[in-house]
Structure formats: C-alpha cells, structure tokens
Amino acid sequence: MTEADTQTTVDLVVGQTLGVSLPANYRPFTSTNAAMTLLSTSGGYPTGQPLKELFKAVGNGSLVLSTQTDDPCQHATPPCGMPVHQWTIHVNVAYASPGGDINLTEADNQTTVTMAAGQTLHVSLPVNYRPFTLTNPALILKSSTGGYPTAQPLSALFQAVGAGSLDLSTLYDTPCNHDPTPCPGPYRPWTVHVFILYPPPTPSPAR
Structure with a gap:
C-alpha cells in the first residue's frame, strides 16, 4: 500500500502480509488490534527516511490502520500552520476456508x-x-x-x-x-x- 491507497479497504486471510510504504514525513503506525501484528518497521518521522512497515494477518477481525504527517515546525513555539495529512485504510481479516463447499x-x-x-x-x-x-x-x-x-x-x-x-x-x-x-x-x-x-x-x- 502507498500514499495513494488512503481511504481504501483491504480484505486479507490469516497468514497474508501487508506492506505499507509512505513518505518520510508520516509517523510510524501504532496498532494494537489482535488481528494484525507488526513484523518490521523503518523510517518515518522524524528519521528523514521513507516509512516502511510490514504487517501480518494473524487472527479474525477488522481494524483501521491510520497515521498522519508531522514536521519539526509543528512542535515549535508557536507551531507553524503546515497542514496535517491523514492516511487511513480499513482492513478485514478472516480465516481462509478449505477449497471445497x-x-x-x-x-x-x-x-x-x-x-x-x-x-x-x-x-x-x-x-x-x-x-x-x-x-x-x-x-x-x-x-x-x-x-x-x-x-x-x-x-x-x-x-x-x-x-x-x-x-x-x-x-x-x-x-x-x-x-x-x-x-x-x-x-x-x-x-x-x-x-x-x-x-x-x-x-x-x-x-
């Protein structure tokens, strides 16, 4: 998934992986839903490196993966007026059924x-x-x-x-x-x- 995939829905089966690649000004994700586990993460604000995270579907359920942009000037006094961009996807995870009826x-x-x-x-x-x-x-x-x-x-x-x-x-x-x-x-x-x-x-x- 990339920045262009915001506000979309993804259907996964348990065992599948989901990779997210976003520009460097996005914060790393914080996800606590039992249906997905975070396998690896690198970059993102404030490292100056592109944000890359890999998740794995591990249980039945639905969740929202969400993050937003950040910038050092937004933490200054007074903060700058740079707009904050939200990135969100909806994820559904289910157990795969056997190939038969x-x-x-x-x-x-x-x-x-x-x-x-x-x-x-x-x-x-x-x-x-x-x-x-x-x-x-x-x-x-x-x-x-x-x-x-x-x-x-x-x-x-x-x-x-x-x-x-x-x-x-x-x-x-x-x-x-x-x-x-x-x-x-x-x-x-x-x-x-x-x-x-x-x-x-x-x-x-x-x-």
Missing part, C-alpha cells in the same frame, strides 16, 4: 467466512427463517427451498463469482407476527459476514 447452520450466526471465487456456500436453517434476498454481484443464489412460511427447513445454495464483501442475512419469523394483533415474537436476525477473494489465495501470498 462451505456449509453453514443456525450456529454460525455472526461468524465470518472467507471464500475464493468459484466456491459454493450452503446454508441450512430451521423452518421459520425467511428465504434470502441477495443483491451483491459477488455472490449469486443458485437455489433456495423452504423457509417461512412454507413450514419446511430453509436450504439455500450460493456461489462466489467475484471479489467483494457482504453480509448474508435473514430473519426468524413466526405466523403470529402477522396476526391483526401481532404476538410479541422476536424477529431474530441471522447474519454471516462473507469475504470473497479473486483469484483464490495462494499458499504464501504477499501484498
């Missing part, structure tokens, strides 16, 4: 799945979950059966066709929620966060 159930609610383009994902949920409605072009719905109000278990098959990230979501519903006097039955959400990589990750990728 991915199967999810009700117990997988609020988890994160990483897929490669071409993989399929099968979701099996109890009868009262509504069928999925999906508009993200990175994941297409191949088939869907059952779900509320059919009184049959919900079974949906998806295929990853391009890079992207999305939330795959549905709700638990009951007939009494639609009575003239609705019952207090909750609309329980079921959501899985999906990251799709294209092309599929190689054994030792680096960026």
